[in-house]
Amino acid sequence: MLVLSVVAVVLAALACVLAGLALRRTPSRSGGDGVEALPEDVHGLRQEVAALKTESADALRHLSVVRYDAFGDVGGHLSWSLAVLDDAGHGVVLTSIHGRSEARTYAKSISSWTCEQQLSPEEEEAIEHARP
Known part of the structure; x- marks a missing residue:
């Protein structure tokens, strides 16, 4: 040892x-x-x-979701708008409107933080919240 x-x-x-x-x-x-x-x-x-x-810079990395009630008789914040954008403000806003008997989905192209189509207040809010 x-x-x-x-x-x-x-x-x-x-x-x-x-x-x-x-x-x-x-x-x-x-x-x-x-x-x-x-x-x-x-x-x-x-x-x-x-x-x-x-x-x-070209990556879709800025996003924001706004949930809301589209109609007075439907609760639960089932409607939503989603903004997905790159650094220059190019991307898309997706919106889903939920009613009692149906749901509709819309997509709007965003270029330089603006859109050619008219945006709802919720879509504008989603874009503004996604802005860095």
């Missing part, structure tokens, strides 16, 4: 020595190649982030 303990202590000491040598060979951030490589990495990351922002 004593032999195993001695071997374990020797191996632990050897591991500490090797770890210390490895740390000495690693370039420090305060001088040498480490500092010169860092701005290139940061610059590359900034370029990637800028490219991702450009790509995501």
Whole structure:
């Protein structure tokens, strides 16, 4: 048992020595190649982030839902308007009007935050809430 303990202590000491040598060979951030490589990495990351922002500008990522009662005799806020738009305000507004015996759904194209067709107050509200 004593032999195993001695071997374990020797191996632990050897591991500490090797770890210390490895740390000495690693370039420090305060001088040498480490500092010169860092701005290139940061610059590359900034370029990637800028490219991702450009790509995501066309994504339909701004959305808003407005729920309401379209008719006085129907409750529960079953009617809704959903605006789904990109950064420039291009996209669509979907509206579903629920009555007692039927439901109708409409889609209206949105360009630069405006629509060629007349919008209901709820559709205008959905577009306004989707605006960043």
